[in-house]
Amino acid sequence: MTTPILSKTLRITVSRLTEDGETFRGLLAPSILELSQDEMIRDLEPVSYDLRCALLSEGALVQGTAQVRFCGTCDRCLGAVPTEVAADVSHFIRELEEELDLLEQLREDLLIAFPSKSLCDNDCKGLCGTCGVNLNQKACDCIPIVDTAGAWSGLDGLDL
Ligand SMILES: [Zn+2]
Ligand SMILES: [Zn+2]
Structure with a gap:
């Protein structure tokens, strides 16, 4: 080269x-x-x-x-x-x-x-906020934090 x-x-x-x-x-x-x-x-x-x-x-x-x-x-x-x-x-x-x-x-x-x-x-699942695993590659056993619906829909708005 x-x-x-x-x-x-x-x-x-x-x-x-x-x-x-x-x-x-x-x-x-x-x-x-x-x-x-x-x-x-x-x-x-x-x-x-x-x-x-x-x-x-x-x-x-x-x-x-x-x-x-x-x-x-x-x-x-x-x-x-x-x-x-x-x-x-x-x-x-x-x-x-x-x-x-x-x-x-x-x-x-x-x-x-x-x-x-x-x-x-566009469908990237990101990293688990608890254990840091790449959720595109594998699932983790972390218990999802229940009260995130509002926060996530807010983020979805930003992603548009
Ligand atoms: Zn990604
Ligand atoms: Zn996790």
């Missing part, structure tokens, strides 16, 4: 741009997302982007997509959840300098597109 060269910057020289627009595609190092402290996200892959940049009279128009894949964590059972995030990128940049630095915008567009919850399966 060859390791692709991963950039940690996304800068576009404005003088190269035309009114018709140019396409920029590439891979960015996963570290640009600054998620290494997030224990719910593992195996973050490189960020891919496919952007079209056009120079217009009042600024630069940047449109396209950015994608990243990783192994997320199930909110209920803590199991692995393969996840792919795809974000639409659309910005009009008025204050033009020599270079357009798009890294921060791309990062924000992607992070906003991250799922707020993550489930290995």
Whole structure:
């Protein structure tokens, strides 16, 4: 396997741009997302982007997509959840300098597109609150706490 060269910057020289627009595609190092402290996200892959940049009279128009894949964590059972995030990128940049630095915008567009919850399966049974066993894999003998109906229906509402 060859390791692709991963950039940690996304800068576009404005003088190269035309009114018709140019396409920029590439891979960015996963570290640009600054998620290494997030224990719910593992195996973050490189960020891919496919952007079209056009120079217009009042600024630069940047449109396209950015994608990243990783192994997320199930909110209920803590199991692995393969996840792919795809974000639409659309910005009009008025204050033009020599270079357009798009890294921060791309990062924000992607992070906003991250799922707020993550489930290995919509029917995931989760972990037993008493003994911690993964109820998807086996049942346990714990006595269910009787007075949970209200609490569970509340959680069901959140899961919608
Ligand atoms: Zn699960
Ligand atoms: Zn149990």
